[in-house]
Amino acid sequence: MSQTFAQISDPHLSSLEGVRVRDLLNKRALGYLSWRRKRRFEHRTEVLQALQRDLQQFSLDQLLVTGDLTHIGLPLEFEQGRAWLQQLGEPGQIALVPGNHDTCVAADWDKTFGLWQDYMASDAESVDAAGHAATFPSLRVRGDIAFIGVSTGRPKPPLMATGTAGASQLSRLPALLEDATTKGLFRVVYLHHSPLPGVEKWRKRLTDAAAVQAVLCEHGAELILHGHGHRAHYNELRTRDGVAPVIAVPSASALGLHGADVARYNCYNVERNDSGWQLDIMPRCYQPATGEFAPGESRTVLLTRRV
Ligand SMILES: [Fe+2]
Numbered sequence: 001m002s003q004t005f006a007q008i009s010d011p012h013l014s015s016l017e018g019v020r021v022r023d024l025l026n027k028r029a030l031g032y033l034s035w036r037r038k039r040r041f042e043h044r045t046e047v048l049q050a051l052q053r054d055l056q057q058f059s060l061d062q063l064l065v066t067g068d069l070t071h072i073g074l075p076l077e078f079e080q081g082r083a084w085l086q087q088l089g090e091p092g093q094i095a096l097v098p099g100n101h102d103t104c105v106a107a108d109w110d111k112t113f114g115l116w117q118d119y120m121a122s123d124a125e126s127v128d129a130a131g132h133a134a135t136f137p138s139l140r141v142r143g144d145i146a147f148i149g150v151s152t153g154r155p156k157p158p159l160m161a162t163g164t165a166g167a168s169q170l171s172r173l174p175a176l177l178e179d180a181t182t183k184g185l186f187r188v189v190y191l192h193h194s195p196l197p198g199v200e201k202w203r204k205r206l207t208d209a210a211a212v213q214a215v216l217c218e219h220g221a222e223l224i225l226h227g228h229g230h231r232a233h234y235n236e237l238r239t240r241d242g243v244a245p246v247i248a249v250p251s252a253s254a255l256g257l258h259g260a261d262v263a264r265y266n267c268y269n270v271e272r273n274d275s276g277w278q279l280d281i282m283p284r285c286y287q288p289a290t291g292e293f294a295p296g297e298s299r300t301v302l303l304t305r306r307v
């Protein structure tokens with residue numbers, strides 16, 4: 001029996017219309033000016049509406065959203081983000097990890113991530129020391145697939161778009177990976193930043209990518225998904241359990257005006273076979289001429305399962 005899921009990233013869906021620059025903290029002011037000058041022309045509501053129409057043809061076990069729903073992480077953007085998520089589906093159908101734009105500055109949980117927490121939650125949610133019911137790494141199991149979310153969004157200094165997984169998540173990730181493979185599950189690890197050292201610009205990198213990569217290599221994963229760069233990439237990571245595709249998807253809302261890729265998302269089909277898994281990767285690409293999404297070049301990868 002095959003299972004289908006999809007990943008979208010970096011919708012940057014919020015509008016900052018009406019926000020006053022003088023009300024913003026330093027880092028947010030820079031982000032606001034970037035939105036005013038460029039981002040509001042690049043990230044378009046009509047593209048997200050087309051994406052939503054396109055998604056309706058698929059019966060998905062899970063829709064992964066790998067962060068950057070906002071521009072500068074204001075509470076009003078989190079409200080817009082929640083409304084958008086509710087349009088997309090129920091919290092049990094959509095699994096979200098934050099991006100660097102969502103964690104632009106430290107902010108009141110109840111007015112920000114508290115609004116998204118049921119979309120970030122694990123199946124069996126625990127409450128952390130701060131009383132927040134959305135701890136990472138998150139885990140959701142649907143059929144033969146374990147979806148493991150790692151949060152890399154952290155407040156950073158102005159002009160920095162870096163991310164960090166941090167020691168706490170790195171210490172919990174191995175047990176999640178081992179437990180899932182013991183149960184014979186296909187492990188999908190999803191996060192905002194690339195976990196491969198050196199593939200992203202220095203100011204956009206995951207600061208502890210080497211440590212994240214080492215955990216993935218040592219404990220294995222079948223598929224690793226991320227966003228952040230607003231470009232499509234296909235890489236591979238050799239892990240203990242075989243070669244895992246590492247796939248970056250562009251922004252879900254972009255017109256591609258400033259050198260980034262035009263909007264795209266990826267659908268995945270996973271099917272168990274005698275030697276492991278068959279993974280079909282099926283990109284869906286926005287067509288500015290028609291205003292709709294259309295199939296891109298698909299690819300099939302056979303993943304041999306370690307015995
Ligand atoms: Fe982004």
Ligand SMILES: [Fe+2]
Nearest residue numbers: 068099100228
């Ligand atoms: Fe980002």
